Amino acid sequence: MRGRTFFLYTALAFGLAFLYGPILSLVIYSFNASELVTVWAGFSTRWYGELLRDRQVLSAAWLSVRIAVVVATIAVTLGTLAGMALARHGRFLGRTFFTGLITGPLVMPDVIIGISLLLLFVTLAEAIGWPASRGMNTIIIAHATFCMAYVAVVVQSRLSGVDRSMEEAAMDLGARPVKVFFTITLPLIAPALIAGWLLSFTLSLDDLVIASFVSGPGSSTLPMVIFSKVRLGVEPTVNALATIIVGIVTFAVVVSGVLMHRAEKRRQADIQNAMREAGY
Amino acid sequence: MPETLRARPEKHQPWLDASLRPYIHIDAVTKQFGEFRAVDRTTLEIHRGELFCLLGASGCGKTTLLRMLAGFEHPTSGRILIDGQDMTGVPAYDRPVNMMFQNYALFPHMSVEQNVAYGLKQDGVRKPELKQRVGEALEMVQLGPWAKRKPHQLSGGQRQRVALARSLVKRPKVLLLDEPLAALDKKLRERTQFELMNIQEELGVTFVVVTHDQEEAMTLSTRMAVMERGQVVQVGTPSEIYEFPATRFTADFIGSINLIEGRVKRVEAAGVLVAAPQLGCDLEVTGATQVREGQSVCVAIRPEKIAVAPNAEGAGPEEGAPNAVRGGARNSVRGTVRDVAYLGDSSVFRVDVGEGFLIEVTQPNLLRSLERKVDWDDAVVLTWRADAGLILTE
Amino acid sequence: MTATAGERRKPKGRATALRAPFHALAQRIGLSGRGLVVAVPYFWLIAFFLLPFIIVAKISLSQMIIGRPPFTDFFVWSDAWLPEIQAYLDNYRWLLQDSLYWVAYLNSVKIALISTLFCLLIGYPMAYAIARAKPTVRTLLLLMVILPFWTSFLLRVYAWMGILRNTGVVNNTLTSLGILDQPIQMMNTDFSVYVGIVYTYLPFMILPLYATLEKLDGALLEAAEDLGAKPWKVFLTVTLPLSLPGIVAGSMLVFIPAVGEYVIPELLGGPDTLMIGRVLWDEFFSNRDWPVASAVTIVLILVLVIPLALFQRHQAKVQEREA
Numbered sequence: 001m002r003g004r005t006f007f008l009y010t011a012l013a014f015g016l017a018f019l020y021g022p023i024l025s026l027v028i029y030s031f032n033a034s035e036l037v038t039v040w041a042g043f044s045t046r047w048y049g050e051l052l053r054d055r056q057v058l059s060a061a062w063l064s065v066r067i068a069v070v071v072a073t074i075a076v077t078l079g080t081l082a083g084m085a086l087a088r089h090g091r092f093l094g095r096t097f098f099t100g101l102i103t104g105p106l107v108m109p110d111v112i113i114g115i116s117l118l119l120l121f122v123t124l125a126e127a128i129g130w131p132a133s134r135g136m137n138t139i140i141i142a143h144a145t146f147c148m149a150y151v152a153v154v155v156q157s158r159l160s161g162v163d164r165s166m167e168e169a170a171m172d173l174g175a176r177p178v179k180v181f182f183t184i185t186l187p188l189i190a191p192a193l194i195a196g197w198l199l200s201f202t203l204s205l206d207d208l209v210i211a212s213f214v215s216g217p218g219s220s221t222l223p224m225v226i227f228s229k230v231r232l233g234v235e236p237t238v239n240a241l242a243t244i245i246v247g248i249v250t251f252a253v254v255v256s257g258v259l260m261h262r263a264e265k266r267r268q269a270d271i272q273n274a275m276r277e278a279g280y
Numbered sequence: 281m282p283e284t285l286r287a288r289p290e291k292h293q294p295w296l297d298a299s300l301r302p303y304i305h306i307d308a309v310t311k312q313f314g315e316f317r318a319v320d321r322t323t324l325e326i327h328r329g330e331l332f333c334l335l336g337a338s339g340c341g342k343t344t345l346l347r348m349l350a351g352f353e354h355p356t357s358g359r360i361l362i363d364g365q366d367m368t369g370v371p372a373y374d375r376p377v378n379m380m381f382q383n384y385a386l387f388p389h390m391s392v393e394q395n396v397a398y399g400l401k402q403d404g405v406r407k408p409e410l411k412q413r414v415g416e417a418l419e420m421v422q423l424g425p426w427a428k429r430k431p432h433q434l435s436g437g438q439r440q441r442v443a444l445a446r447s448l449v450k451r452p453k454v455l456l457l458d459e460p461l462a463a464l465d466k467k468l469r470e471r472t473q474f475e476l477m478n479i480q481e482e483l484g485v486t487f488v489v490v491t492h493d494q495e496e497a498m499t500l501s502t503r504m505a506v507m508e509r510g511q512v513v514q515v516g517t518p519s520e521i522y523e524f525p526a527t528r529f530t531a532d533f534i535g536s537i538n539l540i541e542g543r544v545k546r547v548e549a550a551g552v553l554v555a556a557p558q559l560g561c562d563l564e565v566t567g568a569t570q571v572r573e574g575q576s577v578c579v580a581i582r583p584e585k586i587a588v589a590p591n592a593e594g595a596g597p598e599e600g601a602p603n604a605v606r607g608g609a610r611n612s613v614r615g616t617v618r619d620v621a622y623l624g625d626s627s628v629f630r631v632d633v634g635e636g637f638l639i640e641v642t643q644p645n646l647l648r649s650l651e652r653k654v655d656w657d658d659a660v661v662l663t664w665r666a667d668a669g670l671i672l673t674e
Numbered sequence: 675m676t677a678t679a680g681e682r683r684k685p686k687g688r689a690t691a692l693r694a695p696f697h698a699l700a701q702r703i704g705l706s707g708r709g710l711v712v713a714v715p716y717f718w719l720i721a722f723f724l725l726p727f728i729i730v731a732k733i734s735l736s737q738m739i740i741g742r743p744p745f746t747d748f749f750v751w752s753d754a755w756l757p758e759i760q761a762y763l764d765n766y767r768w769l770l771q772d773s774l775y776w777v778a779y780l781n782s783v784k785i786a787l788i789s790t791l792f793c794l795l796i797g798y799p800m801a802y803a804i805a806r807a808k809p810t811v812r813t814l815l816l817l818m819v820i821l822p823f824w825t826s827f828l829l830r831v832y833a834w835m836g837i838l839r840n841t842g843v844v845n846n847t848l849t850s851l852g853i854l855d856q857p858i859q860m861m862n863t864d865f866s867v868y869v870g871i872v873y874t875y876l877p878f879m880i881l882p883l884y885a886t887l888e889k890l891d892g893a894l895l896e897a898a899e900d901l902g903a904k905p906w907k908v909f910l911t912v913t914l915p916l917s918l919p920g921i922v923a924g925s926m927l928v929f930i931p932a933v934g935e936y937v938i939p940e941l942l943g944g945p946d947t948l949m950i951g952r953v954l955w956d957e958f959f960s961n962r963d964w965p966v967a968s969a970v971t972i973v974l975i976l977v978l979v980i981p982l983a984l985f986q987r988h989q990a991k992v993q994e995r996e997a
Contacts (some may be wrong), residue, residue, distance in 0.1 A: 004905060008806065011799035012815070018796070019822050019876065022833035025843055029836060039841065082715035086993060092712055096990070101719040103989045107927060107982065109934020111951045115958060115971050116726030122743050123729050145722040148715065156993065168352055169385035171372045173399030173450065177708070183398075187389045206827050209936055213958075223828050230832045230941065234839070242829040249824045257817060270433040278435030 023246060030239035047240040054237060057225055064205050064222040067136060071143040072200035076193055078144065079151025079200075083192075084185075086152065087159035105146035106153070114213030117142045121214060134216030142214045143204040150203065151196035158192035159185075294327035295503060301364065303328040303486055304349070304454060309358035311344050311510075318344040320510035321358070331480050331487040333497040336507035337533070342490045345507075346456050349488060350379045363453055373402070378452040382459040384443035386431040392418070392442050393427040399450045417449040420479065437468050444476075448483065457489045461496060473499050494534050498522070506530050522582075527674040531580045538586075538639050539672075540579040544571050551666060554579055558637040563611050564666040571671060578672040583642040585668035588629055591659040612663040615639065617656055627652075631660055727975070734968035735761040745965050765969035775970065778948040779977060785864070785949065786932035789871040793879040793928045794921065796872065801883035801920075802913075805890070816884065823877050831870055831941055838866050838942070862944035870938040875931070879924040886920030887913075919988060926985035930978055950974055 030048075034041030051057060082102055085092070092098075105113065121131055121138050131138055166188065170180045186193075208223035215221065229235045294300050302325035311319040319341040326332045334342040347353045348360060351372030360367045367375060378399070386395055396414045405413070418424050421441035431439055440463070447455055460476065461469045477500060480487050491497050497504050498518040505515045506529075514526045525531035528539060542554040542563065551566030554577060563579055571577055591614055615633035622645075629641045641662060654660055736745040746762075769775045804815045822830060837843045838860040845857035860866055890913065898908045936951035943949070950970065958967040 005806075008799055008803035011796070012803040015796055015800040015876070016815075016818055018873065019819070022830060022837060022873065023822065023825065025837055026829065026833045039846070078715045078718055081711050082719075085712040085715065089708065089712060094716075098712070098716055098719075099990055099993065100986055101716070101723055103986050104982070105723060106989075107930040107985055109931050109951060109974070109978075111934050111936050111954050112971055112974060113723075113726075115954065115967060116730045117722065119729050119733055119964070119968065120722070120726040126743060141722060145718070148718070152715070163383060163385060165381045165383060165385040166387065168350075168372070169379070169381055169446075170387070170398065171352075172350055172377075172379045173446070174373045174402030175398075176373055179402070184387060202824050208828055223826070226826075226828055226832070227937070230828075230835065234832075234836050238829070238832060239836075242826065242832070245829065246825050249821070253817065253821060253824065267432060270430070274433050274435050274438075278437060 023242075026239050026242045027246060030236070030243040032236070032239075035236060047236040048244075051237040051240045051244075056220075057222070057237070057241065060220050060222045060225040063136065063219065067139055067143065067221065068201045068204040070140050071147055071204040072197045074140070074144040075147035075151050075200040076197045079148040079196055080155050080189075080193060082148060082152035083155025083159060087156045088164075102149050102152050105149040108146075110207070110209035111213075113142070113146060114210040117145070117210070118213040134214060135219035138214040138216070139211050139219070139221065142210050143200075143207060146210070147200035147203050150199055151193075154196045154199065155189060155192050158189045162188045293502075294329070295325070300327060302326060303330075303363055304488070305361040306345070306349075307359050307361065309345070309348065309355045309360060311341075311348060311353060312356040317510055319348070319355075322507075322510070322512050324505060324512060324515065326486065326488065328486055329484050330502045331477065331489065331500055333489045333491055333501035333504035334507060335491055335494060335497040335504050335534075338492060340507040341510040342492075342507050343458060346379075346458055346488065346490045349454070350377060350456055351375045376453040377456055378447040378450055378454075379456040379458065380443050380447045380460055382462060384431075384439050384463070386439060386442055386446075388431055390430075391427065392423060392429050392431070392434070395431070395442055396446045396449050399446065403450070413449055417445040420448070421445045436464055437472065440464060440472065444479070448479075448485065452485065454486045454488060457487060459491055459493075460489060462491075462493070469496075476500065498534075506533060508533075524670065525580065525672070528578060528580070528672050531670075531672060536583050536640055536642075538581045538583065540581070540639075542577055542579055544573050544575045544577055547571060547573055552671065554671070558634070559613050560634050561613065563669065565669045565671050566666045567670070569671040571673065575673070579669045580672050581664060581669045583628065583640040584626075584644075586639070586641045586662050586664045588631065588641045588643060588654055588660050588662055590654060591661045610663045610665055611669070612661055613639070614659065614661050617654060617658045617660055620652065620654070620656060629654060629660075631662060633662070730968045730971050733965055734765055734972050735763070736965050737762050737764060738963050738965050743964070744962060762965075765966050766973075768966060769969055769973060774948070775950075775953065775973075778950045778953045779973070781948045782933045782935075782950040783977065785867060785871065786929050786935075789868055789875070789932050790879075790925050790929045792868065792872045793876055794925060797876055797879035797883055797924065798921075801880045801887055804880075804884055805887035812888075819877050819880050819884075827874060828937065831874065831938055834866065834870055834873065834942060835861065838869070861942065862947075864943070864947060866942040867939050867947055867949075870942045871928075871932050871935060874938065875928040878927040882923040882927065883917065883920040886917045890916055919991070922984060923988045926981050926988070930981050930985065933978060934974060 029040075031043050031045065032040055033044035033046065082098075086099065086102070089095075117138075118134075121134055124130055125132065162185070167180050167184055170184045171177070175183065206223065207221075208227050211221045212224055212227075215224070226238055226241070230238055304324070304326040306322060306324040306326075309319055309322050310317065322341070322345065334345060336342045344353060348355055349362075349367075351367065351370060351374075355368075362376060365376075387398065390398065393414055396417050397410055400410050400413060414427075415424070418427055421444055423438060423441055423445065426434065426438060431442065434442065440460070444460075461472055464472060473496065476487075489497070489500060491500075501518060503515060503517050504521060506513045506521065508529055514521055514530045516524075521530060522534055525534065525537075531537045532539065540556050540558055540563070542556040542558075544552055545555045545562060546553040551564060552569060552571060554563045554565060556563050556579065565579060613633050615631040617629055618632045618638060619628075619630035621628040624645070626642050626644050629643070630638045631641060633639050639662060733745055736747070738744055739746055800819070804812055804819070807815055835842075839845070840857040840859065840861065842861070844860065845854070848854040849857060894912055894916070895908055898912045899905070903911060934951045934954075935949060936955050939947045939949040939952050940955075943952075954967055954970050954974070957963055957970060
């Protein structure tokens with residue numbers, strides 16, 4: 001029994017070290033003065049300075065962020081509808097087919113999604129003249145398509161945890177379906193919508209392959225720029241960029257973690273108070 | 281016992297008045313879910329001001345029937361009238377009924393006050409009136425001081441009362457309650473039962489309650505319907521259903537009962553004589569029954585209507601039970617005690633009356649004593665009045 | 675039972691008579707509103723997920739030409755009323771003839787399979803440890819597994835370039851400690867590709883495994899032990915079979931995208947690391963042969979049909995359970 005526990009925790013420790021080691025090395029070497037990324041030559045922040053002077057990286061980052069915001073918003077809207085359909089609509093025509101369409105983008109290799117969407121856009125442009133050019137708009141459509149699948153799964157799983165009688169009670173009290181959705185369902189699944197939005201934002205910001213296929217000249221996203229840099233070898237400014245991203249993500253996760261922990265603690269205290277007052 | 285606690289005036293029995301139009305008329309309603317028929321051609325008439333219970337085991341169709349009244353399900357055939365209005369095609373949000381859900385379904389993101397106000401807001405009730413009515417509703421369930429709390433800050437009993445206030449604040453014509461007390465613990469449940477009855481009497485709203493708990497149904501209801509496999513088996517007051525069950529199913533479902541198979545031997549004006557091979561003797565049953573000689577029937581006797589006494593040598597009844605119907609006589613059977621269960625207020629005995637056929641007997645423990653007058657393996661004699669039993673043919 | 679007789683038709687109140695048509699209308703709108711909830715995402719997915727595949731299939735049957743678009747038309751509008759279909763199987767024949775392609779397919783499947791196995795071997799104990807941890811610690815550990823997923827995938831792959839290079843962290847450390855005389859070639863080999871894939875997809879394996887292991891009732895394990903099973907036997911006969919859905923889901927989440935992986939073999943693999951995603955990319959961007967690239971895509975989808983169906987079934991089951 002003890003041996004097994006020891007084994008499990010050792011495996012966990014090694015696994016986490018495996019996950020975090022590389023990230024840690026990125027951070028450490030971003031402060032390396034040497035150009036030869038892995039040879040330590042003293043502490044320096046010079047690569048951060050160079051990164052901030054790199055116009056190409058900055059404009060690509062700005063483009064990526066704009067795309068990601070639009071993508072996340074579209075994906076949350078469509079994904080919520082899809083999640084509602086899956087969780088609340090019981091049977092409808094072609095439900096199995098619909099489920100297939102939703103789960104497909106979750107696992108389909110990026111190259112397949114990328115090439116097929118590009119060929120679609122080319123064919124459409126030939127046939128109906130839209131999209132006239134490829135760039136931000138086509139990247140947004142492509143990203144929204146696979147992000148909505150993720151949102152749908154998150155929303156559906158949250159909705160299945162929301163008691164249906166909650167919505168029935170609202171309807172029983174005189175609220176029409178649309179009103180029920182906005183006053184009851186939406187507030188109750190809000191955490192899933194926030195999670196879905198952030199997830200879509202990250203996925204969009206992170207995608208290289210699909211964007212490479214469907215983007216046009218002059219619209220290079222941040223991953224495309226990074227890729228062209230690191231393809232040729234290690235690049236100290238990329239380490240600096242990675243450190244900034246890791247910093248932002250860690251900060252966001254820690255803050256939301258602390259907030260959630262506090263809310264949960266207050267909730268537990270409330271429940272205990274209520275029990276005590278009731279004389280249990 | 282519950283009957284005597286009733287403060288309801290004896291004459292309040294609108295179902296006996298043929299000139300009154302029923303308030304809720306469930307007319308030959310059937311609900312089909314795919315292959316499964318949840319409710320099967322059910323007809324029920326419920327009167328204004330009644331506290332009507334739908335009683336049955338899980339899956340008997342009682343909840344589906346309630347949900348059709350609320351408008352969450354729609355009948356496959358048949359129709360439902362409430363106060364003379366056909367509810368067919370009327371969506372849940374337009375019906376003059378409100379529902380109290382089994383798990384209360386309180387909106388977790390709203391305070392007690394907002395929960396109660398939700399329904400009034402949907403009707404466009406203006407602020408001053410809204411405030412006043414919410415205040416009154418919370419007053420009624422004694423939750424005024426808790427108005428600003430969120431549901432998770434309340435105890436189970438308080439949540440139940442919020443749910444009640446929320447569903448009553450719109451002054452519905454009918455209040456539907458789905459297992460209203462199931463989530464409460466036993467002590468609180470008993471207290472709440474009476475609260476619920478008082479509120480119902482005060483407001484005069486018609487209550488339709490779904491429950492699987494027969495004790496709850498007996499305590500609460502003016503009348504109740506026993507349901508089985510989508511059909512109503514019997515409708516009546518609690519005492520009618522307990523004392524005069526129409527079928528074996530009802531008899532067995534409500535309380536405990538001894539069912540003894542037999543064949544009618546003789547029919548007379550005072551009653552009938554039934555040959556009971558399981559007991560090896562004949563039983564006398566008086567009271568109105570329509571049976572013919574030779575018919576197979578079932579004699580049903582409630583355990584508390586049988587007396588048990590030690591079978592002292594020579595003091596027992598003569599061998600061979602009665603062979604004639606003598607009005608007001610007692611039936612008696614010899615047996616051996618197989619099981620004794622001491623329940624505090626009463627004791628339950630299982631008595632083997634021959635070839636392993638067990639008869640259950642309940643005796644109140646009238647005297648304070650640690651000794652048992654009747655114990656395991658004792659030879660006993662069971663006696664009951666001829667009018668204690670009931671002949672069942674279905 | 676109660677008499678159904680006495681069917682006096684009650685005269686409908688004025689209010690009801692007036693309201694009835696509105697109800698009918700409202701219901702119809704409600705119904706179409708309900709329909710809209712399904713229709714919008716349905717339409718979107720058909721237009722941007724399904725239709726593209728049909729177009730890929732169509733183009734895979736055409737021939738490359740120099741022009742815009744760089745392939746022949748599928749439908750040829752001659753004088754007749756109906757278009758003639760011009761389909762060529764040349765591209766598929768080409769895939770069969772040139773060993774490059776099927777070696778690439780086989781190699782991709784092999785690399786994906788081995789990587790999946792390693793993910794499972796590393797991920798299972800981790801998921802199990804997290805599932806058995808105290809609730810407070812559990813949330814934290816779970817967060818730690820998910821966190822790398824939120825940072826850039828590209829940058830995490832890039833990190834391994836710095837670690838595995840001949841002048842990278844590992845080689846530098848080992849040579850400076852005197853364990854090695856010369857750096858080992860780790861970068862640009864199949865080894866580095868395996869490391870990259872396992873590293874990137876490990877969280878995808880852990881999460882579904884954790885989800886099933888966490889639901890596992892501890893009493894079942896105690897019951898098995900109480901009935902005399904030794905710990906390893908308990909694991910093999912109770913834990914493992916019950917976590918099978920998680921194993922299948924996790925394996926598919928790793929295997930399917932790994933087969934089509936492009937970035938990892940491109941950055942970490944050597945010039946001879948043949949994976950189909952890379953071949954596809956080169957065919958498309960370097961050779962600009964869209965019809966052959968389409969044929970490669972179609973065959974890749976066919977390779978993935980069985981694992982995709984497996985994953986689909988798992989998802990459907992999860993949905994059913996939740997519904």
